[in-house]
Amino acid sequence: MPLPNQPVDGTLVHRTRPRRADTEKADISGDVYTELDGLRYTIHLSKQAVIWIDGMEKLFDQLLNASMEAIEELAPLFEAISIYIDAEAESIKVVSNGVPDGRVKLVGYIPDPTVMPEPDEGYVPPGGWDPPATVNGLRWWTVNSINLYNKRWAFTATNSNPDESSVSSIYFSTEYDGNSMHVNPRDFRSTYGWPCLKGHAEFDSGLDTCTFVPRTGMWWLFNGPYCARTNGYGNSLTWSPSRLTEIWAGLGRIDRGDFGQEEKDHWANGISCATTDGNGYYWLTAGNRVAVLEPNSGDFLPISGWDRPRDLTEIWPALQHLEEAGIMGDQTLKALCWAHNGNRAKWFLVFHSTLFTNYPDDDSGSFGYNFIACQSNTENWYYSWNAMFNYLNGPWPYPSCD
Numbered sequence: 001m002p003l004p005n006q007p008v009d010g011t012l013v014h015r016t017r018p019r020r021a022d023t024e025k026a027d028i029s030g031d032v033y034t035e036l037d038g039l040r041y042t043i044h045l046s047k048q049a050v051i052w053i054d055g056m057e058k059l060f061d062q063l064l065n066a067s068m069e070a071i072e073e074l075a076p077l078f079e080a081i082s083i084y085i086d087a088e089a090e091s092i093k094v095v096s097n098g099v100p101d102g103r104v105k106l107v108g109y110i111p112d113p114t115v116m117p118e119p120d121e122g123y124v125p126p127g128g129w130d131p132p133a134t135v136n137g138l139r140w141w142t143v144n145s146i147n148l149y150n151k152r153w154a155f156t157a158t159n160s161n162p163d164e165s166s167v168s169s170i171y172f173s174t175e176y177d178g179n180s181m182h183v184n185p186r187d188f189r190s191t192y193g194w195p196c197l198k199g200h201a202e203f204d205s206g207l208d209t210c211t212f213v214p215r216t217g218m219w220w221l222f223n224g225p226y227c228a229r230t231n232g233y234g235n236s237l238t239w240s241p242s243r244l245t246e247i248w249a250g251l252g253r254i255d256r257g258d259f260g261q262e263e264k265d266h267w268a269n270g271i272s273c274a275t276t277d278g279n280g281y282y283w284l285t286a287g288n289r290v291a292v293l294e295p296n297s298g299d300f301l302p303i304s305g306w307d308r309p310r311d312l313t314e315i316w317p318a319l320q321h322l323e324e325a326g327i328m329g330d331q332t333l334k335a336l337c338w339a340h341n342g343n344r345a346k347w348f349l350v351f352h353s354t355l356f357t358n359y360p361d362d363d364s365g366s367f368g369y370n371f372i373a374c375q376s377n378t379e380n381w382y383y384s385w386n387a388m389f390n391y392l393n394g395p396w397p398y399p400s401c402d
Helices: 049-054 056-068 075-087 089-097 249-255 261-266 317-327 386-392
Strands: 010-012 032-035 039-043 104-109 117-118 141-149 151-160 169-174 181-187 207-212 220-221 226-230 237-243 275-277 284-287 289-293 335-341 344-353 356-360 366-371
Touching: 010 039, 010 226, 010 317, 032 056, 039 049, 039 056, 049 056, 049 089, 056 075, 089 104, 089 117, 141 169, 141 220, 141 275, 141 335, 141 344, 249 261, 284 335, 284 386, 317 344, 317 356
Parallel strands: 010 366, 207 275, 275 335
Antiparallel strands: 032 039, 039 104, 104 117, 141 151, 151 169, 169 181, 207 220, 220 226, 226 237, 275 284, 284 289, 335 344, 344 356, 356 366
16 A cells, blocks of 8 residues: 555656856866876875765866866867766775875876876965865865755754864754745754754754754754654653654554564664655654654554655665766765645655655656755746755865756
């Protein structure tokens, strides 16, 4: 028996932007900068650029291409050099890890696409460079929750560079059309976030995800093996921090090994995404595994097929083809949201900077996707949050919406 409001599958369709976002405001030379001296070319990479090679290849290629196009002699070599860099990602990381500031230079000679990684400590690209300002020590974000709250979109995000010592999680919100900020990014325990979590060590390391529950008007927040519940304003605890396996019977069964050791291991570090659907069921994920739990018992649903953890591709088979959308095999679900406004429901799924939108009441079978920070057009049910792009004044982690 299918669930009411069950997600619908469909063909992955690239949803083009209604209009171009401004990508000319940012100078990325501080992260990827190429220079030529005779036949010798050097590509300078920041520590962040090295991280992109390993986890956001599509974005890295975009920035590398922009850097090399500035030098006409190197433009024809772009594709071959890009392939070589991708193949040598591990050796480049090794060099970066041995340098205090993580900088690496890749040295090659025209017309050979072979590049050798060397330490590039202390290198400063010529000319001015004005990177996006940090917010609570965060320069790069990865959204880990989306919620529709009080007719605005609320987000939490984590530091995508775990080697930086900074506030680990932030909160911000945008207007419903997604094109202007409502609350600028701040520590998730500051005003407009959840100040009642201050002093609770279970959340000192950050916030993995959260979900607002319209049925109760309260928030559930998750971090590692712990969860807590607050009122809608986030200033009062309605359930003190407790272990997930003590609150959610379904997760307790996983932890006891009812579904096998492999499943237990998969959920051992807590959950990565949470949302509630129109029936009040909780959708919790760990990586690309999904548990749908009943709101009163916290246990799995007594419905065939939904009485156990499931893989994301069992629910949305189209997600077996994520590589077509530029998502690599090791990139798991970062945010999941079921939202309802007016007479229409929608599912949002985020893999790094890519937003997938699926409508349960859409007969077309389309499963649209594009970058999460494109220009929004709610009249045509095109959802995105360009305000993030504008606020950062830079392309990462939100490339242009081609």
